[in-house]
Amino acid sequence: MNAKLGIAIARRLGASCVSLVFVVVAVFFITSALPGDVAQSLLGQAATPDAVAALRHSLRLDEPVLLRFASWAGGLLRGDFGMSLVSHQSVMSMVHERLLHSLLLAGITTLFAVPTALLLGTLSAIFRNTVFDRCVSVLTLCVVSVPEFLVATLAVLVFAVQLHLLPALASISDIHSIGSFLAAFSMPVATLGCVIVGQMARMTRAVMVNVLSSSWVEMAVLKGVSPTAIILRHVLPNVVAPLFNVMALSLSYLLGGVVIVESVFHYPGIASLMVDSVASRDIPLVQTCALIFCAAYLLLTTLADVVALFSTQERSRA
Amino acid sequence: MMLAFPLPRYLTPFLQAPALLALLWLLLALAGPWVAPYLPGEVVSTTVFAPISARHWLGTDYLGRDVLTRLLYGTSSTVLLCAASTVMACGAGAFLGMMAALKRGMTDTLLSRFMDGVISIPSLLSGLVAVATFGSSVPVLVLAMACIYLPGSYRTCRMLALSIVQKDFILAARMRGEKTSYLVVREILPNMAGPVLTDVGLRFIYAVRLLSNLSFLGVGLQPPQTDLGSLTRENLLGLVYGAPAVIAPALAIAFLTVGLNLALDGKGRHQ
Numbered sequence: 001m002n003a004k005l006g007i008a009i010a011r012r013l014g015a016s017c018v019s020l021v022f023v024v025v026a027v028f029f030i031t032s033a034l035p036g037d038v039a040q041s042l043l044g045q046a047a048t049p050d051a052v053a054a055l056r057h058s059l060r061l062d063e064p065v066l067l068r069f070a071s072w073a074g075g076l077l078r079g080d081f082g083m084s085l086v087s088h089q090s091v092m093s094m095v096h097e098r099l100l101h102s103l104l105l106a107g108i109t110t111l112f113a114v115p116t117a118l119l120l121g122t123l124s125a126i127f128r129n130t131v132f133d134r135c136v137s138v139l140t141l142c143v144v145s146v147p148e149f150l151v152a153t154l155a156v157l158v159f160a161v162q163l164h165l166l167p168a169l170a171s172i173s174d175i176h177s178i179g180s181f182l183a184a185f186s187m188p189v190a191t192l193g194c195v196i197v198g199q200m201a202r203m204t205r206a207v208m209v210n211v212l213s214s215s216w217v218e219m220a221v222l223k224g225v226s227p228t229a230i231i232l233r234h235v236l237p238n239v240v241a242p243l244f245n246v247m248a249l250s251l252s253y254l255l256g257g258v259v260i261v262e263s264v265f266h267y268p269g270i271a272s273l274m275v276d277s278v279a280s281r282d283i284p285l286v287q288t289c290a291l292i293f294c295a296a297y298l299l300l301t302t303l304a305d306v307v308a309l310f311s312t313q314e315r316s317r318a
Numbered sequence: 319m320m321l322a323f324p325l326p327r328y329l330t331p332f333l334q335a336p337a338l339l340a341l342l343w344l345l346l347a348l349a350g351p352w353v354a355p356y357l358p359g360e361v362v363s364t365t366v367f368a369p370i371s372a373r374h375w376l377g378t379d380y381l382g383r384d385v386l387t388r389l390l391y392g393t394s395s396t397v398l399l400c401a402a403s404t405v406m407a408c409g410a411g412a413f414l415g416m417m418a419a420l421k422r423g424m425t426d427t428l429l430s431r432f433m434d435g436v437i438s439i440p441s442l443l444s445g446l447v448a449v450a451t452f453g454s455s456v457p458v459l460v461l462a463m464a465c466i467y468l469p470g471s472y473r474t475c476r477m478l479a480l481s482i483v484q485k486d487f488i489l490a491a492r493m494r495g496e497k498t499s500y501l502v503v504r505e506i507l508p509n510m511a512g513p514v515l516t517d518v519g520l521r522f523i524y525a526v527r528l529l530s531n532l533s534f535l536g537v538g539l540q541p542p543q544t545d546l547g548s549l550t551r552e553n554l555l556g557l558v559y560g561a562p563a564v565i566a567p568a569l570a571i572a573f574l575t576v577g578l579n580l581a582l583d584g585k586g587r588h589q
Contacts, residue, residue: 026435026439027447030451031451138580142572142576145576146575147527149534156557161560277450278447278449278537279537283451286446286447290439294440
């Protein structure tokens with residue numbers, strides 16, 4: 001039994017590694033599809049052909065693509081992500097602090113959003129087809145269908161402009177007290193949280209409704225088990241795996257949301273760094289940021305699948 | 319409403335709320351630039367962020383241009399660009415999905431593995447990478463969005479086609495010696511038209527979200543072209559005055575995405 005589980009987990013990890021390699025290859029080849037353009041666009045329209053050729057040579061753009069890929073991938077393995085084309089600093093040093101800021105934002109949002117979403121989704125599944133359920137359903141649908149920046153703009157309009165409650169920008173450099181911490185983080189976290197909660201509550205409801213309308217729950221109701229016992233003993237063990245999947249999928253929406261939220265509130269995280277690097281076409285920085293995001297996404301989905309494997313194992317033993 | 323003649327069954331999905339709503343937006347997008355009262359780049363007033371008035375129904379923007387005009391042009395580009403990329407993504411997705419379901423074997427495995435790989439990259443990220451590489455222009459944006467939403471459409475269509483391919487009437491058609499093209503056009507497509515159109519609607523909403531987000535970040539459509547996202551971005555200062563210049567495009571995006579999604583959701587509930 002355990003050997004079987006080990007093999008299943010190893011297979012899943014193997015598949016993730018293959019995906020990671022696919023992503024690394026794809027990111028590199030897409031971003032180096034236009035070899036001459038980067039040097040040209042860095043120097044601007046007034047560049048002489050000699051200057052462009054010299055820059056291309058110093059950026060090693062005149063070498064064959066496969067050779068460049070080999071040296072780039074080799075660098076990745078050694079933890080060397082290359083140099084920024086614009087600021088001429090090493091990408092590693094630029095990314096390091098920003099990544100910590102982003103992880104902090106994502107962590108706080110997760111702490112706040114996951115319980116809220118699970119509660120909201122479960123409640124609307126238990127009270128399905130009531131007014132409460134309809135309200136939650138329409139509200140979450142609105143939140144998930146508008147672009148993330150609309151939620152952020154609305155939050156700024158209400159809390160910063162109309163009510164003057166919170167600052168419109170998240171300045172995390174001067175955090176000295178709990179008050180200033182709350183002031184800096186509440187708007188970005190609330191905006192990001194809205195997007196995640198909307199997504200996760202809908203999926204949680206779907207999972208819970210699926211289980212609650214199953215025949216074994218009906219059986220438990222008919223033989224007179226109390227509602228609390230049904231939820232705790234019959235439903236909960238069966239929703240652990242799908243709920244972890246829901247969480248992983250929703251948290252991957254964090255990645256999309258974080259790009260917008262960091263830009264709107266000028267939060268110095270890795271996503272706003274990536275948007276800036278896209279605008280200035282700083283390819284090494286774009287590559288590194290894209291890889292970090294994809295790796296985070298893969299990590300989340302892999303984790304969810306491994307938990308699902310463990311929980312099916314537990315249930316088949318019980 | 320009673321119809322005097324029976325409609326072909328492949329037309330019935332077009333007669334439902336989501337499709338009618340989508341057609342309405344498409345009509346608005348096509349007609350908008352023709353009925354706009356001013357030119358989109360024309361500075362028509364000395365007041366910036368003017369409120370609603372008889373001359374300027376939605377006020378003026380941060381340069382004193384007519385907001386209604388710019389909103390009509392912006393809606394036009396958002397809807398048309400997203401519709402074009404959705405049609406491309408879903409057309410290719412449906413074709414490849416049905417091919418995979420009909421052929422099975424190696425074709426199916428390779429295609430599905432590849433699509434799973436592409437789908438594991440978040441959409442906003444792919445959009446940013448595409449813009450960073452190819453610059454941001456209309457063809458790049460449309461093609462990038464088409465590529466981003468192709469795998470999702472492929473997966474849906476493959477699943478739907480797989481369940482249809484196993485039905486007896488397909489077997490019967492195959493026994494009769496019908497060609498693959500006949501199977502696809504006359505047997506498989508009509509039987510999955512409803513769910514596929516719902517999927518097209520969802521992808522259209524995703525595309526609107528992605529394009530608006532990119533434009534809001536300043537890396538989507540570039541001036542002088544406008545779309546709903548860039549209109550919100552450029553008038554963001556007007557938020558302080560509660561100017562219609564920033565509220566109108568934001569509301570337009572909300573109406574477009576939420577309206578279509580509610581219609582699709584209601585349809586899903588009925589099925």
